[in-house]
Amino acid sequence: MFNFAGLVMNENMKIYRRARTWVMLGIMLLLVLCISVGTRLIATNLPSMWSVFNWESVVGFLLITVFTTIVAAGSVADEFTTGTIKLLLIRPWSRSKILLSKYISVLLFALLQTVLLYLFLLALNALLFGYDNSAASDSIAPFYKGTAAVYFIQYFFYHFISLIVTATMAFMISAVFRSGGLAIGLSLFLILIVNSFVGLFAILNYAWVDYLLFIHLDLVQYLNGTPLREGMTLGFSLAVLGIYYVVFVALTWFVFNKRDVAA
Template sequence: MFKFMKLVANENMKIYRRPRTYVMLGLMLALIAAISIITYFVDDTHNTLAWNMIFTESMISYMLITVFTIIIASGSVADEFTSGTIKLLLIRPWSRSKVLLSKYIAVLLYALGMAVVMLLFSFILNTVLFGYQDVTASEVVSPLVSGSVAAYLLKYSLLKYVSLVVTTTLAFMLATVSRSGALAIGLSLFLILGVNSFAPLLATLKYKWADYLLFIHLDLTQYLDDAPMRDGMTLGFAFFVLAIYYVIFVGLAWYVFKKRDVAA
């Protein structure tokens, strides 16, 4: 187990040695800072709640994190084929499954790290600028929501991360199957950002099979406000549908990687 964790650590080093990793992090933090600082100087009444800013920036940032993680996930496998270093990986006494799993875990840790840094930075910055207010979720999110705003933010973040895991797995699978980072990034972004934008329209379909469409369930936060896109849909059912797609994506990636002559 310890040796496997060293393999995961090696994959993390590959991610954090590249300048693009820090450029993407810098862009996200700069955007958050810009939104908060501009709002602070524009709001003459100074009635802006820090929690309102945190939620606004979280929604924007999670979209950026999704795009950045897709880029990292797509390059994690495809870049090994492009540079030919995949052969060096397979010389080591590791099975192909463990090599692929280490890359997958490293990508998920990157996504988690980005989300944690984003939330902490946004919370600290907005608390400094606007002050800390002890408010409830109903005052910030919706009158239909009750409880602590911090607890709501935690649930919101967890559900966003689950969706991020599914999206990342899709990109990871496409990169593994195609061995092309550019194709995986382009196709993943098209599916997630393009097709997903039509999710509300897809939700209006009267057919039963529409209940099982991936894009209708990717935004799990719809269930926090008890406002699902389709009547009768529940969070449990959404998890079930996403789990089916997740197993398909993972299974396809592992099958192709193990069967392909990657050393050629």
């Protein structure tokens, strides 16, 4: 096997050479900047840096989810829309590897955003509100043992896992339906709309509700010690996510490898 890294570099080039990627990153950073600065200017009673951090990570992850979905959805579908898929596939590479390189580049983009958001929030809020090394239980998570900085590393990590599942779903829809718009619309619909009904679902007393993807997408519930449904554990949630993940990936690969690319 020769240079597989080259394929990933290609996909990265296609992500970062587009203006939209930088617009998205810019929006994210600008928004949290505005929140921090705004709070600093308006607040009479300065909040701790971690509570600001907390609000902003909620907003930040909402944006990251949307942006990752957009990129994941475009990754395969755009190639079909523009017709470049034909040029891409007639190279001495198997379709699986081409798909894998796309998938990796999407995950790298998700990772980049997550790390960027964390570092930016940390630096910004420490600067504006003063660094404080207090325990997380002081301000944000009453049941958490450990400092707030560590809490948020774990918080981001859990969110990143959900992000991977979401991105994989968008990627699957993109590869299966070959339409970027549909992939973006459907994924966002599922994530944003269904998530607001998750609370309702969670009250339902049926066994099958335990296996719904959306109940498990929010892993942070375990950090705060307030699971949506009684008796759910982190391990169980991860197992359910894992099964969905495998199904998504298998379906994506199967469809992409079998498909005729009509001229």
